Amino acid sequence: MTVSDRWLLPDGVEDILPPLAGQIESLRRDVMDTCQRWGYQLVIPPLIEYLESLFTGTGHDLELQTFKLTDQLTGRMMGVRADMTPQAARIDAHTLGQEGITRLCYAGHVLHTRPKHMLTGRTPIQAGCELFGSASESADLEVISLMLEALRVAGLPHVHLDLAHVSIYESLIGEAEFDRDTSAAIFDAMARKSVPELDRLLGDCPAGSAGARLRELARVSGGPEALAEARRILSGASDNLSAALDQLGRVAEMLERDFPEVSFGFDFCELRGYNYHTGLVFAAYVPGHGDSVAKGGRYDAIGSDFGRARPATGFSLDIRALVTLGERSVSGSKAVWAPAGDDAALEQVVSELRMTETVVRALPEDSGVDPSTRGCDRKLVKQGDDWVVQTLS
Numbered sequence: 001m002t003v004s005d006r007w008l009l010p011d012g013v014e015d016i017l018p019p020l021a022g023q024i025e026s027l028r029r030d031v032m033d034t035c036q037r038w039g040y041q042l043v044i045p046p047l048i049e050y051l052e053s054l055f056t057g058t059g060h061d062l063e064l065q066t067f068k069l070t071d072q073l074t075g076r077m078m079g080v081r082a083d084m085t086p087q088a089a090r091i092d093a094h095t096l097g098q099e100g101i102t103r104l105c106y107a108g109h110v111l112h113t114r115p116k117h118m119l120t121g122r123t124p125i126q127a128g129c130e131l132f133g134s135a136s137e138s139a140d141l142e143v144i145s146l147m148l149e150a151l152r153v154a155g156l157p158h159v160h161l162d163l164a165h166v167s168i169y170e171s172l173i174g175e176a177e178f179d180r181d182t183s184a185a186i187f188d189a190m191a192r193k194s195v196p197e198l199d200r201l202l203g204d205c206p207a208g209s210a211g212a213r214l215r216e217l218a219r220v221s222g223g224p225e226a227l228a229e230a231r232r233i234l235s236g237a238s239d240n241l242s243a244a245l246d247q248l249g250r251v252a253e254m255l256e257r258d259f260p261e262v263s264f265g266f267d268f269c270e271l272r273g274y275n276y277h278t279g280l281v282f283a284a285y286v287p288g289h290g291d292s293v294a295k296g297g298r299y300d301a302i303g304s305d306f307g308r309a310r311p312a313t314g315f316s317l318d319i320r321a322l323v324t325l326g327e328r329s330v331s332g333s334k335a336v337w338a339p340a341g342d343d344a345a346l347e348q349v350v351s352e353l354r355m356t357e358t359v360v361r362a363l364p365e366d367s368g369v370d371p372s373t374r375g376c377d378r379k380l381v382k383q384g385d386d387w388v389v390q391t392l393s
Contacts, residue, residue: 012115012122023323028107031127031150035105040129043104045087054079056305065112080111088130093306102132117291128316135311140280147294147315148259155328160263160285164270165244166277175210191271217268226266335360337371337379349387
């Protein structure tokens with residue numbers, strides 16, 4: 001390794017410098033404040049955990065995204081978190097162990113073995129909320145509404161929300177009774193929306209069968225007309241499929257009422273994610289960005305895997321991505337420049353100003369420096385016996 005190579009960072013890993021770092025931190029605070037105003041309590045899970053805890057109930061995708069290392073104290077395998085949702089589920093099940101409704105929120109770095117797509121890095125700053133203890137539709141609505149409110153805070157324009165229901169796919173794939181390898185191939189093709197592969201895998205299924213319905217649903221997405229088309233395709237199917245479609249319709253109607261600026265759609269075979277969702281799922285998109293900016297859904301199964309069956313729903317988003325995509329203006333003036341010196345009156349004024357302002361104190365090496373190059377738009381000057389703030393000319 002050469003001297004210059006020592007300062008290189010791994011691909012997908014970056015330093016976050018001013019002013020971007022300040023913008024990210026400002027949004028993180030505002031999103032967490034918003035969540036807490038909705039009754040969600042802040043938790044700070046550890047960066048690393050034993051693999052058994054990180055992977056409980058989460059499926060294979062999360063395991064592939066997780067960096068693994070050996071604990072030098074115990075010899076057990078640990079992982080660097082790639083998603084904070086399982087950690088929140090563990091906290092609810094074992095650390096808190098509360099009865100009734102529990103609302104948790106969190107924000108922090110996660111680490112991925114590979115970027116999710118070409119526009120993201122491997123160290124997202126994930127924020128999210130999880131609601132435990134309620135299987136009601138009202139809980140799903142609350143979580144989706146809070147996610148959309150967080151996107152409002154981030155200043156994202158033209159948000160589009162896709163709604164889906166995992167039980168539709170699960171019911172049809174269970175009814176079809178494919179072998180394990182075929183089911184895995186169908187799941188993979190469905191998650192990638194690869195219609196040609198689905199035609200090859202399901203093309204021989206007779207009309208009206210579960211396999212044929214899956215193949216038709218893979219082509220259906222859009223607004224209210226898509227919901228009507230899904231009802232046609234699933235006509236005569238089981239009651240739980242009808243119930244899932246009814247729930248999607250009700251949720252969309254209530255969200256349209258409360259968020260008229262958001263466009264809504266349906267995607268009946270949405271399977272992207274970490275494979276632990278069990279019911280209503282959702283994802284938010286903005287034009288020009290190929291991946292969702294926020295997503296979530298119901299994941300009742302994880303609680304059972306942790307030994308405490310608890311219905312759960314939640315969402316997560318990437319603070320770093322939202323700062324890049326949003327049209328958010330960070331208000332507030334720049335700093336005040338204070339000259340060097342040991343004047344007691346100056347020290348008192350600087351201390352008072354720092355209660356509400358940023359004050360940059362000059363050092364001996366700053367002689368002749370233009371304060372504006374230090375991010376200052378005002379300066380302290382002495383007028384008679386008093387120190388006053390003046391705008392830089």
